[in-house]
Every structure is written in structure tokens, then in C-alpha cells.
Amino acid sequence: MKEKILTALKRVIKSGLNSFWRNRWISTATIGVMVITLGLITGLFLISVVAGSILSDLEDKVDISVYFKLETPASDILKIKSELEGLSDVKGVEYVSREEALAKFQEGHQNNPLIIKSLEELGGNPLEASLNIRAKVIDDYESVASFLESSRFAGLVDTVNYRQNQKVIEKLSSILATVRRSGLAAILVLAIVAVLVTFNTIRITIYSLREEIGVMRLVGASNWYIRGPFIVEGILHGLAASLLTTIIFYPSVLFVSPKVSAFLSGIDLAVYFKNNFFQIFLLQTLVGVALGVISSLIAMRRYLKI
Amino acid sequence: MIHFKNISKIYSPHMVALENVNLIIKSKEFISLVGSSGAGKSTLLRLLIGEEPPTMGEIIVGDVSINSLSHQELPYLRRKIGTVFQDYKLLATKTVYENIAFAMEVAGKHDLEIMEDVPQVLSLVGLEGKAGQFPHQLSGGERQRVAIGRALVHRPDILVADEPTGNLDPVNTWEVINLLLKINELGATVILATHDNNIVNNLERRVVLMDKGRIIKDDEKGKYLI
Ligand SMILES: Nc1ncnc2c1ncn2[C@@H]1O[C@H](COP(=O)(O)OP(=O)(O)OP(=O)(O)O)[C@@H](O)[C@H]1O
Ligand SMILES: [Mg+2]
Numbered sequence: 001m002k003e004k005i006l007t008a009l010k011r012v013i014k015s016g017l018n019s020f021w022r023n024r025w026i027s028t029a030t031i032g033v034m035v036i037t038l039g040l041i042t043g044l045f046l047i048s049v050v051a052g053s054i055l056s057d058l059e060d061k062v063d064i065s066v067y068f069k070l071e072t073p074a075s076d077i078l079k080i081k082s083e084l085e086g087l088s089d090v091k092g093v094e095y096v097s098r099e100e101a102l103a104k105f106q107e108g109h110q111n112n113p114l115i116i117k118s119l120e121e122l123g124g125n126p127l128e129a130s131l132n133i134r135a136k137v138i139d140d141y142e143s144v145a146s147f148l149e150s151s152r153f154a155g156l157v158d159t160v161n162y163r164q165n166q167k168v169i170e171k172l173s174s175i176l177a178t179v180r181r182s183g184l185a186a187i188l189v190l191a192i193v194a195v196l197v198t199f200n201t202i203r204i205t206i207y208s209l210r211e212e213i214g215v216m217r218l219v220g221a222s223n224w225y226i227r228g229p230f231i232v233e234g235i236l237h238g239l240a241a242s243l244l245t246t247i248i249f250y251p252s253v254l255f256v257s258p259k260v261s262a263f264l265s266g267i268d269l270a271v272y273f274k275n276n277f278f279q280i281f282l283l284q285t286l287v288g289v290a291l292g293v294i295s296s297l298i299a300m301r302r303y304l305k306i
Numbered sequence: 307m308i309h310f311k312n313i314s315k316i317y318s319p320h321m322v323a324l325e326n327v328n329l330i331i332k333s334k335e336f337i338s339l340v341g342s343s344g345a346g347k348s349t350l351l352r353l354l355i356g357e358e359p360p361t362m363g364e365i366i367v368g369d370v371s372i373n374s375l376s377h378q379e380l381p382y383l384r385r386k387i388g389t390v391f392q393d394y395k396l397l398a399t400k401t402v403y404e405n406i407a408f409a410m411e412v413a414g415k416h417d418l419e420i421m422e423d424v425p426q427v428l429s430l431v432g433l434e435g436k437a438g439q440f441p442h443q444l445s446g447g448e449r450q451r452v453a454i455g456r457a458l459v460h461r462p463d464i465l466v467a468d469e470p471t472g473n474l475d476p477v478n479t480w481e482v483i484n485l486l487l488k489i490n491e492l493g494a495t496v497i498l499a500t501h502d503n504n505i506v507n508n509l510e511r512r513v514v515l516m517d518k519g520r521i522i523k524d525d526e527k528g529k530y531l532i
Contacts, residue, residue, distance in 0.1 A: 004414050007414065007416075007417070008414065011411050019399060022399060023399070209399070211395075211398075212397055212398060212399060215395045215396070215397055216397070216408070216412075217380075217381070217384075218355060218357060218384065218389065218391075218395060219384060219389070219395075219408065219409050219412065219456065220381045220382075220384035220385035220409065220412045220413060221381060221408075221412040222378070222381045222412070223377075223378070225412055305377075306357060
């Protein structure tokens with residue numbers, strides 16, 4: 001029994017390799033369409049990585065600051081800080097003491113003797129201590145702000161700059177959401193179109209072999225014996241397409257990456273691509289093989305009914 | 307034994323291909339199925355290999371009822387039957403050698419057996435030199451012989467030949483008929499569908515005459531009159 005299965009497997013593989021080679025023009029066409037599909041999917045994937053990192057960069061730039069009245073003791077502020085850190089919406093809180101605020105201010109205006117001079121004339125430190133709060137998601141700032149305004153520390157708070165920036169933040173938040181949603185939809189639609197084109201190419205090939213498939217049934221081949229070589233071919237198509245896509249993509253990414261970096265600092269596509277090379281290659285291969293195998297299996301279903 | 311029990315095949319109300327056919331074919335018999343074009347010969351043979359189900363009735367081969375076979379079980383029946391189709395039905399993407407070997411491969415025959423038997427069959431049907439050709443590179447008669455080779459290479463219990471001499475000259479025709487007789491002598495039941503009264507008259511075997519989907523005559527050692 002085991003020997004029979006091995007024999008059948010050997011024959012199926014041999015037959016698959018054989019027809020892959022004999023139908024090399026059809027194979028080439030199928031692989032070509034698959035390369036376009038995989039390339040498109042990989043490209044879209046990389047674009048979404050870039051876009052995603054732009055968006056989260058932008059999101060990271062948003063924070064709110066709470067300024068405390070001059071007489072507020074540092075210990076109270078630290079208490080508020082740890083309480084804020086306990087909130088689930090909050091990603092991080094940074095404490096800027098009055099001294100630090102002054103140092104920063106002086107540093108920022110050291111080329112402006114007028115300001116430095118008037119500061120000296122004032123005597124003492126006119127700057128307030130503050131907490132810089134970063135929320136996990138841009139939409140959470142509202143709740144953080146209202147927490148501060150309503151907590152038992154509300155009396156210590158001088159200003160929360162969220163209220164000044166509220167419009168901008170809300171606007172940004174809705175833009176980010178729209179970009180993410182429509183980007184994802186566009187990517188999905190394009191990927192589905194590409195997959196359908198590949199599926200159709202394979203379907204046409206199978207259609208041209210429908211009589212052949214029927215004859216195999218009539219001379220006593222089981223369904224799996226007939227499907228086998230097509231599965232082998234599908235795997236070969238997927239592998240070849242994935243390899244080719246990588247061969248095309250690798251240099252392209254290396255070429256494009258510096259231009260992207262120049263444009264958007266902090267994004268290094270080449271490094272990202274290299275670091276994730278195997279995952280990307282594996283994913284491509286899986287998609288290619290699955291596309292090749294599943295398409296032929298679906299396309300040949302009706303011709304196996306004899 | 308093959309038993310057609312009250313078989314009808316109705317494609318549409320005005321296209322009744324077979325009407326209440328009853329036929330028993332004994333094991334190792336050589337039977338000719340004759341009748342004018344459209345009489346239903348091919349249809350009867352198609353039902354025998356389960357290519358289509360009958361509209362009514364039951365077909366029994368050996369001790370199994372074909373109607374009851376599942377889609378997965380059909381291949382086992384077909385491996386016991388060698389079939390020569392009226393339109394050859396060769397595998398266009400496979401060579402002559404591979405076409406003949408295919409019938410043995412699907413039956414799970416051993417590689418050594420295949421390497422031994424296929425060349426023998428090739429020489430039996432006179433195609434030794436054409437093993438590597440593809441069907442489209444062959445003449446009609448050569449294709450027919452490949453089909454015959456494929457039908458008999460796995461030594462089936464039953465050999466069904468639909469118009470196997472349709473494209474052959476008289477010399478080749480008799481070679482094919484003699485081949486069928488030989489297979490029959492070796493123990494296979496042979497069912498031959500043909501128009502050729504010359505063959506039938508010279509065979510002196512059982513003849514079943516069909517007309518408009520019915521059996522109208524069944525003679526041991528019959529002649530094909532009309
Ligand atoms: N799939 C089908 N759909 C509808 N009608 C069919 C179908 N197959 C066969 N027929 C009809 O059934 C009748 C019998 O056909 P069949 O092929 O059995 O004839 P035959 O005796 O083999 O003829 P020939 O000697 O010309 O091969 C014909 O009239 C044909 O038109
Ligand atoms: Mg016919």
C-alpha cells in the first residue's frame with residue numbers, strides 16, 4: 001500500500017515536471033502574470049509599511065502639555081504623573097520641572113540678548129513646571145484632557161494646551177483614519193484584481209485541457225491522480241514566480257530606498273526589506289503556490305465530474 | 307457477465323437514445339453490436355463505463371451494479387474495462403508510449419512491468435517506431451492503433467471497441483479484428499460496435515442488431531443483413 005502511494009507520487013511528480021516543461025510557453029505566461037500579481041502585492045505591502053510609518057510618526061508628534069501653577073510642589077506633580085501613567089490610554093508622561101523649563105528656555109533663546117536680559121531683570125524663575133503626555137491613540141487625548149480638568153488636582157492646573165490645539169488634533173485624527181481606511185481598501189481591491197487575473201489565466205489553461213482531463217477519468221485515473229501533476233505544476237509556477245519577483249524587487253528596492261529616505265527621513269526601505277527578506281520571500285512563495293494550486297484545483301473541478 | 311436490465315437513456319423527450327434495452331453478455335464472449343448511425347451503440351457503451359448514467363434501468367458488471375458506484379469507485383470499474391473510443395480520446399499532451407503506459411500507471415502497475423509490456427504492445431499494434439510521437443503527428447489509423455494498444459495493455463477483463471476500424475484500410479482492419487479475437491482467446495470479453503457488415507459476416511460470432519435505441523435482433527453466429 002505504502003509502496004503504491006510512493007509509486008503514484010513519483011509518477012505524479014514526473015508527469016507534473018514533464019508538462020511544466022512541455023507547456024513551457026503556457027508556463028511562462030502563467031508565471032508572468034503571477035510575477036505581476038506578486039510584485040503588485042509586495043509593492044503595495046512596502047508602500048503600506050512606508051505610509052504606516054509616516055502616519056505613526058505624525059501621530060507621535062502630537063502630545064499635550066499640562067502647566068502647573070508656580071507654587072505647586074514637585075511632589076504633587078509627580079503624584080499626578082504616576083496617576084496619569086496608570087491610565088490605560090496613556091503611552092508615556094514626561095515631567096519637565098521649572099528648572100528644566102528655564103534651562104531649555106535659555107538655551108532656546110541664547111542668541112536673543114533682549115529676552116535673556118529681561119529674564120534676568122525679572123529675577124527668579126517665571127516658568128511653570130509641566131507634564132508632557134503622549135496618548136496611545138490620537139483619539140484618546142480628549143479623555144486624558146478631561147481627566148486632568150476634572151480630577152482632584154484640577155486646582156493645581158494652570159492650563160492644558162489641548163484645548164488650544166483641539167481642532168487641529170481632531171482634524172489630524174480624522175485624516176489619519178480616512179487615509180488608513182481608504183489605503184487599506186485600495187490595497188485590497190488591487191490585490192484582489194491581481195489575484196483574479198492570475199486565476200483566470202490558469203482557468204483558461206485548464207479549460208484548454210478539459211478533454212484531456214475527461215479522457216484520463218475514462219481510462220481509469222482517480223481524481224487525485226489527475227490533480228497531482230497540476231498541483232506539482234502549480235507549485236513550480238508559484239516558486240518560479242516568487243523567485244523572479246524577488247530578483248526584480250531586490251535591486252529595485254535598493255535603488256528606490258535612498259530616494260525615499262531623502263524624502264522621508266527615518267524610513268529606510270532597504271534595511272526594512274533586508275531585515276524582513278525571508279518573511280517577504282516566504283509570503284510571496286506561499287501566495288504564489290497557493291494561487292497556482294488552488295486556482296487549478298478550482299478550475300478543474302467541473303471537468304473531473306465524468 | 308454483463309447485464310443491461312431495462313436500460314433507457316433519454317436525452318430529451320424527442321431524443322430517446324436507448325429504449326428498454328435488455329442484454330446479457332456472458333464472460334469471454336465476443337459480441338458485435340451493429341446498427342445504423344444513431345442506433346444507440348455508442349450510447350450503450352458509454353453507459354457501460356459509467357461515462358453517463360442511464361435514465362432508467364440497471365447495469366451489472368460481474369457482481370457490481372454500476373449505478374451504485376460512487377464517483378471515487380468508478381475508476382476501479384474502468385481499469386477492468388479497456389475502451390477504444392470512436393474518436394480515439396488520446397491524451398494530446400502525451401507521447402504514444404506515455405498514452406499506452408498511462409492505462410497501466412493509473413492501475414498502479416509496477417514500473418518494470420510497464421517497461422516490459424508497453425514495447426510489446428507497441429509492436430503488437432505496429433507502432434514500434436512511433437513511441438516518441440505525439441498524437442497530432444500520427445495518421446488516423448495510427449491513432450486508432452494507439453487507442454487499441456492503450457485499451458489492451460493492462461489486460462482488462464472486458465474490451466469495448468467502438469468503431470475501431472473506422473479509419474483503417476482493409477489490411478489494417480483485419481489486423482485489428484484479429485487482435486481483438488486474440489485478446490478474446492486470452493480470456494477477455496470483447497464488445498465490438500461497428501457498421502462494417504463485411505467484418506461481422508466473416509466473424510461468425512454473436513451479433514446484436516440495434517435500431518432507434520432498441521435491440522431488434524440477437525443472433526448467435528449471426529450475419530449482418532439489412
Ligand atoms: N449527449 C447527447 N445529447 C443528446 N443526444 C445525444 C447525445 N449523445 C447521443 N445522442 C443521440 O443519441 C442517439 C444515439 O447516438 P449514438 O452515438 O449512440 O449512436 P451510434 O449508434 O453510436 O451511431 P454511430 O454509428 O454513428 O456512431 C443519436 O441520435 C444521438 O444524436
Ligand atoms: Mg457511435
